[in-house]
Amino acid sequence: MVGNRGEGGAAIDDVPVDARMPGMDGVSVVLANNDRVTLRVGDVFLKIDADQSRTDVEVEAMAMAPVPTPEVLWRNPPVLALSAVPGETLGSLGGSSTASSAAWVAVGAAIRKLHDAPLPPRPGKSLDELASRLAGECDWLIVNEVLPANVVRHNRDLAERALQPWTPVFTHGDLHAEHVFVDDGEIAGIIDWSEAARGDAMFDLATVTLAHQEHLDDVIAGYGADVDRDLIRAWRSWRCLTAIRWLFENGYGAPEDYPEVAVLHGELSGTDR
16 A cells, blocks of 8 residues: 545546646556545646546545635546645645645535535435444454453443434545645645545534644634534544554554544543544
């Protein structure tokens, strides 16, 4: 596995070579796992996905989203070509954020704008599906002794509080800090929309502050009212518990080094709230 946690149109044969690869100065692997690869070629990102339904969702969501997104340059399945987004990532899951307080406030405002937009066509997961996944992942964590049972049980109890009916909004679905680019305190672009769907607004707020809980107040200041901090904590535990097996099976190293694991331990000890 290589890379970090993640990055319609004309057919490639209809696009001049110079237009396909502007500023080409080498090829680098941005992300590679069992079913997706993202390459950077100059100022173009080439996303290759074995499941074209995810690409369909991404292209449709970017066209609908009222926030800055990459430009779709062309699409020739299984390849999607996107323009590079300016600026720097909001932060990384494994490190601190150098973004200003104003940038985090701007992120909150952008998320609110997204959540106030018309709903996307994709319905998202049902409560039963979310509960079933949580149960299965928690069982796997305990059986394989990936986490202490008391850490799993505590966070599962917390995560289950999120599994209640909500008013659906347009959610990004994978809005961690590495998918948000900022430039001079403003949102330059949000990438990786393949999980976009109708969902609970608090899930996006939980995800963007995952491993960056100290910036939650800034995000809420930009987002405005209607924020439930307890649900944000609950969704944060749900996301961490359900992410670990996928990360392990896709070669992201030892689980004890995952930020998600640190968040789960921190929730138990009361230091990550």
